[in-house]
Amino acid sequence: MSSVNTASATLPAGAGASGLFARLRSWWGDVWVMTRRNLIHIRREPMQLSDVTIQPVLFTLLFIYVFGSAMVLKGGGSYKEFALAGLLVMNLTTSTVGTAVGLSMDLTTGVINRLRTLPMSPTAILVGRTLSDLLAAALCTTIVVVTGLAIGWRPDASLASVLAGLAVGLLFSFSLTWANACLGMSVAGAESAQGIVFIVMFPLAFVSNVFVPTQGMPAWLATIANWNPVSAVASALRTLFGNPNPSSTIQAWPMQHPVTAAVCWSLLILAVSVPLAGHLYRRRTRD
Amino acid sequence: MRRTIGVTGQDATLDDALSGRQNLVMIGQLSRLRRAEARRRAAELLGLFELEDAAGRIVKGYSGGMRRRLDLAASLMMRPPVLFLDEPTTGLDPTSRQRMWGVIRGLVADGVTLWLTTQYLDEADALADQIAVIDKGRVIAQGTPRELKAATGSQLLEATLTAPHAAAAAALAAFATGAVRVTDGGCRLWAPVRSESGLSTAVLRALDQAGVLVDDIAIHRPSLDDVFATLTGATPSGEDPTFAAVPYHQTPVREDGGVRDGEITKGAQA
Numbered sequence: 001m002s003s004v005n006t007a008s009a010t011l012p013a014g015a016g017a018s019g020l021f022a023r024l025r026s027w028w029g030d031v032w033v034m035t036r037r038n039l040i041h042i043r044r045e046p047m048q049l050s051d052v053t054i055q056p057v058l059f060t061l062l063f064i065y066v067f068g069s070a071m072v073l074k075g076g077g078s079y080k081e082f083a084l085a086g087l088l089v090m091n092l093t094t095s096t097v098g099t100a101v102g103l104s105m106d107l108t109t110g111v112i113n114r115l116r117t118l119p120m121s122p123t124a125i126l127v128g129r130t131l132s133d134l135l136a137a138a139l140c141t142t143i144v145v146v147t148g149l150a151i152g153w154r155p156d157a158s159l160a161s162v163l164a165g166l167a168v169g170l171l172f173s174f175s176l177t178w179a180n181a182c183l184g185m186s187v188a189g190a191e192s193a194q195g196i197v198f199i200v201m202f203p204l205a206f207v208s209n210v211f212v213p214t215q216g217m218p219a220w221l222a223t224i225a226n227w228n229p230v231s232a233v234a235s236a237l238r239t240l241f242g243n244p245n246p247s248s249t250i251q252a253w254p255m256q257h258p259v260t261a262a263v264c265w266s267l268l269i270l271a272v273s274v275p276l277a278g279h280l281y282r283r284r285t286r287d
Numbered sequence: 288m289r290r291t292i293g294v295t296g297q298d299a300t301l302d303d304a305l306s307g308r309q310n311l312v313m314i315g316q317l318s319r320l321r322r323a324e325a326r327r328r329a330a331e332l333l334g335l336f337e338l339e340d341a342a343g344r345i346v347k348g349y350s351g352g353m354r355r356r357l358d359l360a361a362s363l364m365m366r367p368p369v370l371f372l373d374e375p376t377t378g379l380d381p382t383s384r385q386r387m388w389g390v391i392r393g394l395v396a397d398g399v400t401l402w403l404t405t406q407y408l409d410e411a412d413a414l415a416d417q418i419a420v421i422d423k424g425r426v427i428a429q430g431t432p433r434e435l436k437a438a439t440g441s442q443l444l445e446a447t448l449t450a451p452h453a454a455a456a457a458a459l460a461a462f463a464t465g466a467v468r469v470t471d472g473g474c475r476l477w478a479p480v481r482s483e484s485g486l487s488t489a490v491l492r493a494l495d496q497a498g499v500l501v502d503d504i505a506i507h508r509p510s511l512d513d514v515f516a517t518l519t520g521a522t523p524s525g526e527d528p529t530f531a532a533v534p535y536h537q538t539p540v541r542e543d544g545g546v547r548d549g550e551i552t553k554g555a556q557a
């Protein structure tokens with residue numbers, strides 16, 4: 001039995017300790033291992049990343065040059081200046097679909113059964129997934145901003161304000177990642193995840209002030225769009241970037257306080273979807 | 288609990304997009320091994336399972352046998368004192384199967400307590416110290432392979448005579464637990480017998496006293512297939528090696544240690 005009893009000796013010191021710090025450190029270790037594993041997946045199949053690399057460039061160019069050519073903004077300002085923040089938010093919104101697809105793939109392949117037998121923290125699977133998707137969102141943000149700068153978009157605000165805008169966008173993306181984790185675990189497989197999520201995410205992204213000011217919409221639709229979290233985030237980014245923001249004249253509370261509204265929406269989505277994701281994960285992995 | 292057990296199911300639980308080594312290191316790290324220790328242990332197991340050459344390739348391209356071995360290696364990253372194996376050789380070619388048997392014997396020799404389920408009775412016979420036969424979710428018999436075979440009672444004695452002899456059947460009948468059959472024109476006699484010490488000597492002596500010349504005497508022990516058939520009331524036919532009474536493929540070993548339907552469970556202890 002000698003080779004067996006060495007098992008305890010190979011455990012890192014403190015792994016069995018009940019100290020909060022030790023537990024937190026081993027939890028973070030698990031999260032990091034899972035995050036790295038997801039990044040290796042991306043390296044193996046770089047096309048997985050097309051929704052945060054190629055798609056943002058295409059959408060940015062398409063909307064600004066094709067639709068932008070016929071757009072006249074009420075209250076003045078160039079469509080390019082107006083659209084970029086919107087395009088960034090749209091790309092961040094739709095690319096969170098990747099979380100649902102990736103997670104449901106993990107849950108339907110055998111690897112999850114292996115992970116369940118390990119003494120790892122089960123939440124590390126969810127957190128590792130959302131963290132690697134946050135990194136993908138950061139890449140998406142960089143690409144949209146660089147594309148924007150290349151075609152002449154300019155923020156009219158301090159660097160700190162612009163960075164704050166990007167942070168608000170990423171926070172929102174992170175919250176949607178968790179919402180998508182919930183959707184991904186509620187459906188049977190990766191294909192259904194892709195389908196269902198598009199039904200949810202596309203209307204969410206489009207019924208908003210992302211591409212056009214809501215003032216021109218029918219009243220009922222404008223009301224929905226003004227209270228859509230995506231509109232609050234797009235307005236917040238426009239405000240922080242110092243770009244034209246026609247929604248600032250709308251009386252709806254989120255349009256009057258877009259930064260507060262964007263952060264509140266994100267925190268609210270996180271507050272609901274993080275515990276829900278934990279619950280769904282436990283239900284999904286229970287026999 | 289999770290620190291002390293390892294589980295290997297029928298379906299490989301590997302990450303297809305990672306290499307064999309990356310799989311093992313990841314599992315080692317998630318089992319709370321330090322990174323360096325996880326790498327060292329992974330290298331050791333890849334060697335033990337003859338997977339060194341494939342270690343850097345992604346698992347998607349592995350053959351069935353390689354996946355099984357890597358999967359078992361994954362279960363061993365933590366050196367669990369108790370290991371559950373669910374049909375470790377199902378679907379493997381004969382070479383891979385022999386290799387897997389070798390690995391299993393090595394583990395038991397190292398002091399690992401092994402629980403495995405199998406539908407191959409020869410596998411249970413070859414590997415197990417203790418066998419439990421499970422039919423429809425209930426343990427219907429358990430013991431060592433020898434005990435199980437003895438428990439069904441019927442060994443078959445085969446006597447080959449130099450020439451047919453009228454007194455031979457009567458001499459054998461004294462030992463038989465059932466009817467004595469005569470074949471090959473009286474040259475070959477078959478008698479179901481119960482195992483007891485000195486049986487062959489006693490039979491030979493009785494035949495000798497009856498004046499019968501014996502060329503050959505053999506006692507056929509039942510195979511585990513016969514045992515299983517006797518226990519479950521199913522009749523194994525020559526053409527069809529699967530057992531009607533055995534519900535096919537479920538996951539017999541669950542996290543709570545419960546064992547589900549229909550398979551032979553084997554525990555080997557050092």
